[in-house]
Amino acid sequence: EVQLVESGGGLVQPGGSLRLSCAASGFTFSSYWMSWVRQAPGKGLEWVANIKQDGSEKYYVDSVKGRFTISRDNAKNSLYLQMNSLRAEDTAVYYCARDKSGTGTAYDYWGQGTLVTVSS
Amino acid sequence: DIQMTQSPSTLSASVGDRVTITCRASQSISSWLAWYQQKPGKAPKLLIYKASSLESGVPSRFSGSGSGTEFTLTISSLQPDDFATYYCQRQFTFGPGTKVDIK
Numbered sequence: 001e002v003q004l005v006e007s008g009g010g011l012v013q014p015g016g017s018l019r020l021s022c023a024a025s026g027f028t029f030s031s032y033w034m035s036w037v038r039q040a041p042g043k044g045l046e047w048v049a050n051i052k053q054d055g056s057e058k059y060y061v062d063s064v065k066g067r068f069t070i071s072r073d074n075a076k077n078s079l080y081l082q083m084n085s086l087r088a089e090d091t092a093v094y095y096c097a098r099d100k101s102g103t104g105t106a107y108d109y110w111g112q113g114t115l116v117t118v119s120s
Numbered sequence: 121d122i123q124m125t126q127s128p129s130t131l132s133a134s135v136g137d138r139v140t141i142t143c144r145a146s147q148s149i150s151s152w153l154a155w156y157q158q159k160p161g162k163a164p165k166l167l168i169y170k171a172s173s174l175e176s177g178v179p180s181r182f183s184g185s186g187s188g189t190e191f192t193l194t195i196s197s198l199q200p201d202d203f204a205t206y207y208c209q210r211q212f213t214f215g216p217g218t219k220v221d222i223k
Contacts, residue, residue: 044207045158105169106166106169106170107156107164110165111163
């Protein structure tokens, strides 16, 4: 059974940092593009970043470029999102998601999400 | 950048109704469109990919159609479990969502 389990969310002050993790199981992690998608309270879905199977390509939404870094460890079946210089507008539930086939075609498995709250 | 719009934003319907949600792209996206269902407090669930392919395990009352710039998600007979918010998605852009609630 495919499982994605996020961790690392919490309350952080503006300008602070947080590292999210996503533990994958039940599939060959190293064979898939992986993404982070977020959802601000009461709002819609926003794609944040994705990473190629071997980590050689990474893409970001403009609003997080230079502040967030996506990475993966295929030996540990884990996906990460390092978030620096956090802003109030980064407050959201962050989901990791598996790209079904290729980059951005569709996200067929999602984690349960981890809440990041940026507030003083 | 390609923009995605959905209509309506809210839809009130009854169990057994046929429901159609429309998603429009600001330029042609061929058939690279997916549909998701999301319930409060839960992660989105993939329903349809490549505009019309039903994801494994999804009930056959869900169907997708369209290509180019206009796409539709149809629920042939609305069930109690289908009251939720539905999103379309093309690559890195999601539509704003359509909430289906009880009439």
